[in-house]
Amino acid sequence: MMASRTLGGQIWLVSTDTGSRARRPRRKRSACRRRRFTVIIPACLAEARAGSHSVRYEGYGPGGAAVMVECVTEDRGGMGARVRRAFLQHGGRLGADGSVSYLFNTVGLMTYPPGTDEERLMKAALEAGAEDVVPNGDGSVEVLADPLEFDAVRAVLTDRGFEPATAEVTQRAATTVVLSGEEAVSMVQLLDALEGLDEVRDVYSNVEISDEVLARV
Structure with missing residues (x-):
C-alpha cells in the first residue's frame, strides 16, 4: 500500500509495507513499530534533503525494556531533547549509542493470518x-x-x-521483556509518545504486553 508523508524539509516518503498493520495488534505487542518508509528525493527537493540527518536514539523504558528510535531531522539537538523528554516523562531513560541496538537484528519479515x-x-x-x-x-x-x-x-x-498480510525489512528483537501492571501502561504511553514526534520514522522495542493491559490504555 502506497502512502506519502512529509518530514522536515519537504522530503517525500513512500511506504514499503504491502499491507496495513494495526497500531496495537490483537496478540501480544512484541515490537512497537511505525510503518517503515523509504526516502524518495525528487530533484526539486534535493536541496531540502541536504540539511537532514538520519539519527538513532537508544534507551530503556519502564522495567528495563529496550527502545530504539530512528529519526530523520534537520535539528539533531532539538530532536534529541524531545526524545529525551519523552523517555523521562514516562519512566524511561536515554542510553548511549549501542546500548540496546545489539539486541535487535535486521530481518525480512512476512506475516500470515x-x-x-x-x-x-x-x-x-x-x-x-x-x-x-x-x-x-x-x-x-x-x-x-x-x-x-x-x-x-x-x-x-x-x-x-x-x-x-504484511511484508517489510525491519528490526526484530532477539529477546523480549514481559511487562504487566503500571510498568506496562507506562511503556505503552512512552512508545505512543515517541511515535507521535513529528520527525520519528521508526520505533522498536523488545517489550511484550498482554491484550488485557493494552485494553486499559
Whole structure:
C-alpha cells in the first residue's frame, strides 16, 4: 500500500509495507513499530534533503525494556531533547549509542493470518530460502528471511499462493521483556509518545504486553 508523508524539509516518503498493520495488534505487542518508509528525493527537493540527518536514539523504558528510535531531522539537538523528554516523562531513560541496538537484528519479515496452512507454508518458505518460520499463539505465522533475500523469498511464496498480510525489512528483537501492571501502561504511553514526534520514522522495542493491559490504555 502506497502512502506519502512529509518530514522536515519537504522530503517525500513512500511506504514499503504491502499491507496495513494495526497500531496495537490483537496478540501480544512484541515490537512497537511505525510503518517503515523509504526516502524518495525528487530533484526539486534535493536541496531540502541536504540539511537532514538520519539519527538513532537508544534507551530503556519502564522495567528495563529496550527502545530504539530512528529519526530523520534537520535539528539533531532539538530532536534529541524531545526524545529525551519523552523517555523521562514516562519512566524511561536515554542510553548511549549501542546500548540496546545489539539486541535487535535486521530481518525480512512476512506475516500470515490465522488459518494459513502452516505446514505447506513452512515447506514452501524453507524451499524458497527463508531462515525461519515462526507460528504464534493466535494462529498467525511469521516467515523470516535474510534482508538480501527478502524480495526473492517473498516472490516465490506469493507465486505459490502465500500472499503475506504484511511484508517489510525491519528490526526484530532477539529477546523480549514481559511487562504487566503500571510498568506496562507506562511503556505503552512512552512508545505512543515517541511515535507521535513529528520527525520519528521508526520505533522498536523488545517489550511484550498482554491484550488485557493494552485494553486499559
